[in-house]
Amino acid sequence: MKSDDVKKIAIIGSGAMGHGIAQVCASAGYGVVMKDIKQEFLDSAMAKVRESLEMLVSKGKLSADDLDVIMSKRLVTTLSTEEAVKDAQIVIEAVPEVMELKKKVFAELSELADAGAILATNTSTMSVSEIGRVVKNPARFAGMHFFNPVNRMKLVEVIYGESTSSDTVDLICEVSVKCDKLPVKVLKDRPGFIVNRINAPNQALLSAILDEGKVKPEQVDMKMKKLGVKMAPFETADFVGLDVFCHTLAYYESTLSPQYRPGKFLEDKIKRNELGMKTGQGIYKWVDGKAQIADLGDTDAITPVHFMAVQVNEAVKVMKEGVASSAKDVDDGVKFGMNAFAGPFALAAGMQPQQLADALNYVAQRFGLEMLKPEPEIVDGSYKNMK
Numbered sequence: 001m002k003s004d005d006v007k008k009i010a011i012i013g014s015g016a017m018g019h020g021i022a023q024v025c026a027s028a029g030y031g032v033v034m035k036d037i038k039q040e041f042l043d044s045a046m047a048k049v050r051e052s053l054e055m056l057v058s059k060g061k062l063s064a065d066d067l068d069v070i071m072s073k074r075l076v077t078t079l080s081t082e083e084a085v086k087d088a089q090i091v092i093e094a095v096p097e098v099m100e101l102k103k104k105v106f107a108e109l110s111e112l113a114d115a116g117a118i119l120a121t122n123t124s125t126m127s128v129s130e131i132g133r134v135v136k137n138p139a140r141f142a143g144m145h146f147f148n149p150v151n152r153m154k155l156v157e158v159i160y161g162e163s164t165s166s167d168t169v170d171l172i173c174e175v176s177v178k179c180d181k182l183p184v185k186v187l188k189d190r191p192g193f194i195v196n197r198i199n200a201p202n203q204a205l206l207s208a209i210l211d212e213g214k215v216k217p218e219q220v221d222m223k224m225k226k227l228g229v230k231m232a233p234f235e236t237a238d239f240v241g242l243d244v245f246c247h248t249l250a251y252y253e254s255t256l257s258p259q260y261r262p263g264k265f266l267e268d269k270i271k272r273n274e275l276g277m278k279t280g281q282g283i284y285k286w287v288d289g290k291a292q293i294a295d296l297g298d299t300d301a302i303t304p305v306h307f308m309a310v311q312v313n314e315a316v317k318v319m320k321e322g323v324a325s326s327a328k329d330v331d332d333g334v335k336f337g338m339n340a341f342a343g344p345f346a347l348a349a350g351m352q353p354q355q356l357a358d359a360l361n362y363v364a365q366r367f368g369l370e371m372l373k374p375e376p377e378i379v380d381g382s383y384k385n386m387k
């Protein structure tokens, strides 16, 4: 199949991600069918797509006629899987992050979809290979990881499962480009893929800082904010929810290293139901959607250089493990998947290797996190040659 042959895309699950994926696919000109388990979920998804498109019309980025075409002709909904996948060349799954559910959904999709259709999962934390084992043709199965909110985040990670063919990945990349996204290939199905993986050790570091209790989150966050970072690291943890944050750490604990184990500070917060923005109290108190961050003065103990060094070190590991095909892909992934100013390799290009190595040795020792020790390529500076 060629990308020009793709006319219809089915989206299974119309929640936070599904409706966004439906919107970008329909806006790119594809016929799109969204499937969910209740009519009210589909109605809500359609209302959200309409609202988002109306916003574009109000900004002059979309014509009212185009909105009409998308909502009345290109995008439809159904409660029937059979109807959703009929004649679809691509089926994208965005149901909740539960392995057994995903396997059940794909077993059914594999039965009902056209034999030549490509099946893709939007999982953010699960093994693409494992999900793909239930489908009849795993060569035509891949990960297609969009970022939230889909209509605004440019990146799509396109992930090879153990049996995915290059044709499948290439076609998904071409369709992603048509949907105005930037696809980055993930060559190995490893936890966190590229973007979330590069962020992972800093999450462990934040948990360790909280447990040690000497450096205050306010000091770290204020320093970041003074440098122009819109949402500082502890503030972000509160924003996504400390339960989600802990769940992510526990996932990496079981898949990457025991050192990711969520710390006591976070566990206590969860026991007290202080989950961050959504409960009004987390690391910070939240008022009217804003974290109340007191200015406790600066700290030199933990600086942005430490977080950056941790990111670069993990980026080196991602390259060495063959997860990303180029340093540019890593940088694009971080830039467009995390809305970062620049990717780790670009940031580290002008730095002294010794400065990075010192920063890594310092946090590794201070917080007892061996996994933060510098890779040999950081110490000898050869990370700069990674292309």
Ligand SMILES: NC(=O)c1ccc[n+]([C@@H]2O[C@H](COP(=O)([O-])OP(=O)(O)OC[C@H]3O[C@@H](n4cnc5c(N)ncnc54)[C@H](O)[C@@H]3O)[C@@H](O)[C@H]2O)c1
Pocket (backbone or CB within 6 Å): 012, 013, 014, 015, 016, 017, 018, 035, 036, 037, 038, 041, 093, 094, 095, 096, 097, 098, 105, 122, 123, 124, 125, 145, 146, 147, 148
């Ligand atoms: N929310 C995020 O920030 C984010 C980012 C990237 C990837 N993801 C991944 O995207 C997937 C979906 O996440 P979400 O946040 O959109 O979840 P969500 O809970 O908002 O939506 C899931 C939808 O799937 C529906 N559903 C459940 N069973 C179904 C079935 N058998 N058939 C059809 N629909 C069914 C639910 O009714 C719900 O509407 C997950 O794998 C998640 O890990 C989420």
